[in-house]
Amino acid sequence: MPGFDVQYVLLAALAIALVIAAFTDIKERRIANWLTGSIAVSAPLFWWATGLSLWPGVALQFGVAIAAFAVFAALFAMKWMGGGDVKLLTALALWVEPTMFLRLIVFMALIGGVLTLLMGMWHIMRRQRERLAIPYGVAISSAGLWVLGSHYIPQMQGGIAG
DSSP, X not given: OOOHHHHHHHHHHHHHHHHHHHHHHHHHSOOOHHHHHHHHHHHHHHHHHHTOOIIIIIHHHHHHHHHHHHHHHHHHHTTSSOHHHHHXXXXXXXXXXXXXXXXXXXXXXXXXXXXXXXXXXXXXXXXXXXXXXXXXXXXXXXXXXXXXXXXXXXXXXXXXXX
């Protein structure tokens, strides 16, 4: 298993990508394909760096990503979610342990609800008539950063100390 330095570099790169996703979603109301693609294709490097087994480890990561894509693509089809959001969540599912991914989803929903309320109030105060567009990439990225900060970083520090 490679050193923890590689894991930190990969997690830092993921954190930077999540921050970029949030800011571009705020600014442009879209998350670039190159960004979500980069997150997805770099997941195998993280698996290697963490020593994730092919079975059941990698298989579970793929299973969760496929399930996430199916659920969120259905939400996209109902126009409840943007395509970039679906791709970002699917790419994150390749990185995050299945139990932590469920926590990410719950945390994302809570942040998204608060974000929707705040933007809705702002929208009403400005007396805007057009449809309210919520940059949900902010909620997804925030939840992803929370998982990194609360689970992966302390876990690696425990591995270094222990």
